[in-house]
Amino acid sequence: MAEIRTLFEDGGSGEKPQLAVRPVAETLVVDVDGFEGPLDVLLTLSRTQKVDLRRISVLELARQYLAFVERAEAMRIELAADYLVMAAWLAFLKSRLLLPPEPDADGPSGEALAAHLAFQLERLQAMRDAAARLMARDQLGREVFARGCPETVTRRRHVTHSATLLDLMQAYARIRTRDDFRPLVIDRDAVYSMEQALDRLRGLIAHAGGWARLESYMPKGLWRTDPARRRSAVASGFAASLELVREGDAEIRQSDAFAPIEIRRKATGDD
Amino acid sequence: MTERGDMGESPFEAPPMAEQERMAEAVLFASAAPVTLKELAARMPVGSDPAAALALLKQRYEGRGVRLMKVGEAWAMRTAPDLGFLMRKEETETRKLSRAAVETLAIIAYHQPATRAEIEAIRGVSVSRGTLDQLLEMEWIRLGRRRMTPGRPVTFVVTQAFLDHFGLESARDLPGIRELRAAGLLESRPPPGAMPGPADDAGVGGDGAEEAGEAGEGDMA
Amino acid sequence: MTERGDMGESPFEAPPMAEQERMAEAVLFASAAPVTLKELAARMPVGSDPAAALALLKQRYEGRGVRLMKVGEAWAMRTAPDLGFLMRKEETETRKLSRAAVETLAIIAYHQPATRAEIEAIRGVSVSRGTLDQLLEMEWIRLGRRRMTPGRPVTFVVTQAFLDHFGLESARDLPGIRELRAAGLLESRPPPGAMPGPADDAGVGGDGAEEAGEAGEGDMA
Numbered sequence: 180m181a182e183i184r185t186l187f188e189d190g191g192s193g194e195k196p197q198l199a200v201r202p203v204a205e206t207l208v209v210d211v212d213g214f215e216g217p218l219d220v221l222l223t224l225s226r227t228q229k230v231d232l233r234r235i236s237v238l239e240l241a242r243q244y245l246a247f248v249e250r251a252e253a254m255r256i257e258l259a260a261d262y263l264v265m266a267a268w269l270a271f272l273k274s275r276l277l278l279p280p281e282p283d284a285d286g287p288s289g290e291a292l293a294a295h296l297a298f299q300l301e302r303l304q305a306m307r308d309a310a311a312r313l314m315a316r317d318q319l320g321r322e323v324f325a326r327g328c329p330e331t332v333t334r335r336r337h338v339t340h341s342a343t344l345l346d347l348m349q350a351y352a353r354i355r356t357r358d359d360f361r362p363l364v365i366d367r368d369a370v371y372s373m374e375q376a377l378d379r380l381r382g383l384i385a386h387a388g389g390w391a392r393l394e395s396y397m398p399k400g401l402w403r404t405d406p407a408r409r410r411s412a413v414a415s416g417f418a419a420s421l422e423l424v425r426e427g428d429a430e431i432r433q434s435d436a437f438a439p440i441e442i443r444r445k446a447t448g449d450d
Numbered sequence: 451m452t453e454r455g456d457m458g459e460s461p462f463e464a465p466p467m468a469e470q471e472r473m474a475e476a477v478l479f480a481s482a483a484p485v486t487l488k489e490l491a492a493r494m495p496v497g498s499d500p501a502a503a504l505a506l507l508k509q510r511y512e513g514r515g516v517r518l519m520k521v522g523e524a525w526a527m528r529t530a531p532d533l534g535f536l537m538r539k540e541e542t543e544t545r546k547l548s549r550a551a552v553e554t555l556a557i558i559a560y561h562q563p564a565t566r567a568e569i570e571a572i573r574g575v576s577v578s579r580g581t582l583d584q585l586l587e588m589e590w591i592r593l594g595r596r597r598m599t600p601g602r603p604v605t606f607v608v609t610q611a612f613l614d615h616f617g618l619e620s621a622r623d624l625p626g627i628r629e630l631r632a633a634g635l636l637e638s639r640p641p642p643g644a645m646p647g648p649a650d651d652a653g654v655g656g657d658g659a660e661e662a663g664e665a666g667e668g669d670m671a
Numbered sequence: 672m673t674e675r676g677d678m679g680e681s682p683f684e685a686p687p688m689a690e691q692e693r694m695a696e697a698v699l700f701a702s703a704a705p706v707t708l709k710e711l712a713a714r715m716p717v718g719s720d721p722a723a724a725l726a727l728l729k730q731r732y733e734g735r736g737v738r739l740m741k742v743g744e745a746w747a748m749r750t751a752p753d754l755g756f757l758m759r760k761e762e763t764e765t766r767k768l769s770r771a772a773v774e775t776l777a778i779i780a781y782h783q784p785a786t787r788a789e790i791e792a793i794r795g796v797s798v799s800r801g802t803l804d805q806l807l808e809m810e811w812i813r814l815g816r817r818r819m820t821p822g823r824p825v826t827f828v829v830t831q832a833f834l835d836h837f838g839l840e841s842a843r844d845l846p847g848i849r850e851l852r853a854a855g856l857l858e859s860r861p862p863p864g865a866m867p868g869p870a871d872d873a874g875v876g877g878d879g880a881e882e883a884g885e886a887g888e889g890d891m892a
Contacts (some may be wrong), residue, residue, distance in 0.1 A: 215550060217646070218574025261575075264646040287642035295641050302572055305635045310556035312625040314547075319615045322534030324701035326527060330480035330750060330758055340809065342768040342776070344837045348845070350770070351777035354793060475736030476750040477757050479700075493757050515696030529697040536694055536714050537701050 217265035220247065222300050232301040237293035238276050241269040272296070371402060371412040376419035380442075384429055390441040393420055393431070464497030467506065474503040484524030484614055520619045522610040531617070551581050555590060559612070559624055560636055563594035563605030568638065571647055582606070590615065685718030688727065695724040705745030772802050776811060780833070780842050784815035784826030803827070811836065 214220050224243045225235050248266040251258050275289030317323050375398075383396050393416055397403060402412040420442050423429035431442045464470065473494050478485055490500040504525055508518040511527075519528050529537060547555070550573075557572050558564045569577050585591045590612040594605035608621055618624065630636050641647075685691070694715050699706055711721040725746055729739040732748075740749050750758065768776070775798055778790045790798050806812045811833040815826035829842055839845065 215573065216575030261646065268644075268646045291642040292645070295639065295645065298639060299572075299574070299641075299645075302635050303574065305630055305633070306553060306557050306560065306572060309560055309624070309626060309630065310552045313556055313559065313616060314552060316616045316618075316625065317531035317534065319528070319617070322531045323617055324529040324534070324537050324697070325482045326479065327701045327703040328747070329482035340768045340772070340805070341765050341836075342773050344839075346768070346773050347777045347780065347837065350773040351781055351845075354774055354778065472734075472736035472751065473754055473757055476754040477736075479737045479748065480750050480758060513693075515693035515698075516700045527700070529701050530693065533694055533697040536698050 217244075217262050218299060218303055220244065220262070221265075221296075222303055225300055232297060232304055235297055235300070237296055238273060240296075241273045241276075244269050245273070369405070369407040369411055371398065371408065371415045373415050373418050373422070376412070376415035377422060380416065380419045380423060381428070384423070384442060384444045387444060390432070390443045393417065393440040393442050396442070464499070465495055467499075467502065470494065470498050470500070470503040471506045471510070473498070474500055474507050478507070478518065478525060478527045481526070484521040484526035484610060486524040490525075519617065521614045522620060524610060526614060528617070547584070548581070550575075550578065551584055554581050555585055555608075555612075558585075558591050558606045559608045559621060560627060560630060561638075562607040562621060563597070564607075565597055565603040565605050567603060569606075574647070685720070686716055688720075688723065691715060691719050691721070691724040692727045692731070694719070695721060695728050699728075699739070699746060699748050702747075705742040705747035707745040711746075769802070771799070772805055775802050776806055776829075776833075779806075779812050779827045780829050780845055783828040783842060784818070785828075786818055786824040786826050788824060790827075 221240060221244055225240055228235055245266055272289060272292050380396055397412050397416055402408045420431050424431055428445055429442055430445050431440055433440045477490055477493055487500050494500055511518050515530055515533055516527050517530055519526055553573060554569055554577060557569050566577055589609055591606045592609050594607035596602040597605055698711060698714055708721050715721055732738045736751055736754055737748050738751055740747055774794055775790055778793050779785050787798055810830055812827045813830050815828035817823045818826055
């Protein structure tokens with residue numbers, strides 16, 4: 180719903196009426212921006228009757244409200260839709276209350292509708308009174324005060340580390356599968372170092388008898404199947420074989436260009 | 451610092467009641483916010499009876515400048531309201547609530563849990579988003595459980611901070627709530643037939659509400 | 672001691688002493704900072720004797736959970752020092768073990784006894800002293816027998832506390848590689864390069880079991 184106030188730009192007095200001293204009937208139109216909806220207007224109008232809300236004359240109230248709407252229209256004040264809806268409804272209620280009930284009329288009786296309106300007004304008034312009583316109570320920070328300098332509760336933290344069996348197994352599985360996780364390691368997977376080749380060759384030819392192809396000493400697995408690794412392993416293996424010969428630990432031979440290179444431990448050598 | 455061992459021979463033996471009362475006193479005194487029984491129990495030695503300690507404490511502070519007050523499910527030390535005039539210096543600037551906000555707050559407090567449609571049906575105007583936001587921000591209301599009616603609308607209820615602010619033990623202690631209930635003004639009555647309202651189906655979610663009709667028909671002029 | 676002289680003659684009669692005590696109590700309770708006698712006198716009704724009120728108050732709180740204390744030239748209410756332990760909240764926070772620690776632990780569990788060099792070879796990164804220290808401190812690993820190899824390196828084995836924590840009867844109950852794979856914890860692709868360690872059928876936790884067949888091929892060298 181649109182703000183009521185904006186609909187009364189030309190008619191507003193600029194001053195919001197006080198709840199208790201709100202002027203009624205005659206000055207309603209100019210002060211209408213102080214109302215919070217049609218129910219509020221009706222509640223204010225009902226005060227002119229100076230009776231218990233339970234004994235209020237709804238018919239009289241309907242007359243007053245309709246007069247209020249007429250005035251607003253006469254002053255070319257555009258009323259919010261719900262004010263007009265309420266006016267239409269009250270006109271209907273008025274006719275129901277004035278005319279004798281038709282025998283075949285359906286829907287609730289005028290009395291039932293009027294009673295409900297009276298109930299709504301009484302309930303709204305009750306809530307306003309309750310709100311006033313609530314706000315009149317002793318309030319924290321106004322009449323009642325909390326501790327001015329609360330002592331802070333220091334928190335002492337114990338940190339316990341924990342891991343589950345699943346964490347453990349997953350960690351192990353991760354290491355064993357060498358998946359993507361390899362922190363701070365320079366990836367040399369595809370490089371078979373000369374040192375590695377030397378170590379391997381030295382260890383193996385020590386137990387070998389005669390001539391054997393250099394490739395047979397190559398590492399197994401991916402070092403043979405993966406082309407990049409194979410290349411590295413072959414190169415390092417050959418370099419290592421030359422190194423062993425240089426050191427006098429091995430002999431190599433090749434029968435022809437591109438023929439297999441063979442290697443054996445030098446008979447006289449010892450390590 | 452005294453450790454638990456000093457309290458008794460066994461770590462499972464609760465300290466004497468007088469000592470428990472002292473402990474409850476210290477904890478409540480040190481806290482500006484209400485302390486729940488559960489929190490208190492968690493801080494006191496194992497086997498303590500915080501409820502009994504609080505009962506003793508409440509008695510002790512009867513008529514003093516400071517009182518022990520129950521706030522919902524929690525307890526707090528608060529100055530006696532008759533001495534408020536001494537504390538003007540401590541007074542905190544409270545934001546002025548609009549009439550709409552005050553009324554909305556009262557409706558939620560007295561009717562809780564209340565849906566927005568119910569608030570609107572009572573006030574006869576729609577509730578602006580800002581009003582509820584303000585009350586939520588002040589932590590005087592919070593969302594309750596959804597109403598099990600078509601659309602499952604959210605409900606609003608008042609908070610412990612609300613109770614604390616207005617010095618209420620529970621929402622049952624709201625001023626005049628018994629009389630209002632007895633007068634049937636807290637019931638939700640669906641209107642007979644179509645009644646104008648802020649929303650088309652601002653039907654007040656019913657817990658077996660009665661039709662109107664009992665309100666004096668003879669008084670109608 | 673009293674400041675009554677400052678007040679001059681008053682047309683008002685000072686409230687009874689018991690009332691003055693209540694007032695001092697409320698003011699000290701609500702004040703954010705310690706309150707001096709002068710401030711107190713300024714707040715209390717004319718003709719009051721704040722010093723006397725404080726003396727009464729001090730007496731009243733003797734031995735209680737809260738006490739009246741002099742802080743410099745001012746007065747304040749403070750919780751009794753022997754109850755300081757109530758103002759501490761012990762919080763136990765459980766944190767996940769770091770990835771490095773879990774991996775190191777896993778390697779020790781599967782390969783025990785394992786030397787540091789072995790752990791590093793398997794993980795492919797050096798093991799920080801802190802990681803091993805943490806696991807030792809948690810008592811999940813302990814030092815085993817020294818390896819009878821050059822340098823006689825220390826070995827690490829898992830403890831009973833470790834087995835208890837992970838609900839294992841022995842380290843042998845740890846699922847093997849085949850089971851890990853079946854459980855979807857291992858990808859089915861073969862590891863790049865033969866890796867040292869217990870194969871599917873290699874007993875877990877042998878005493879330096881022979882893994883020599885493959886040693887020297889993989890990263891371990």
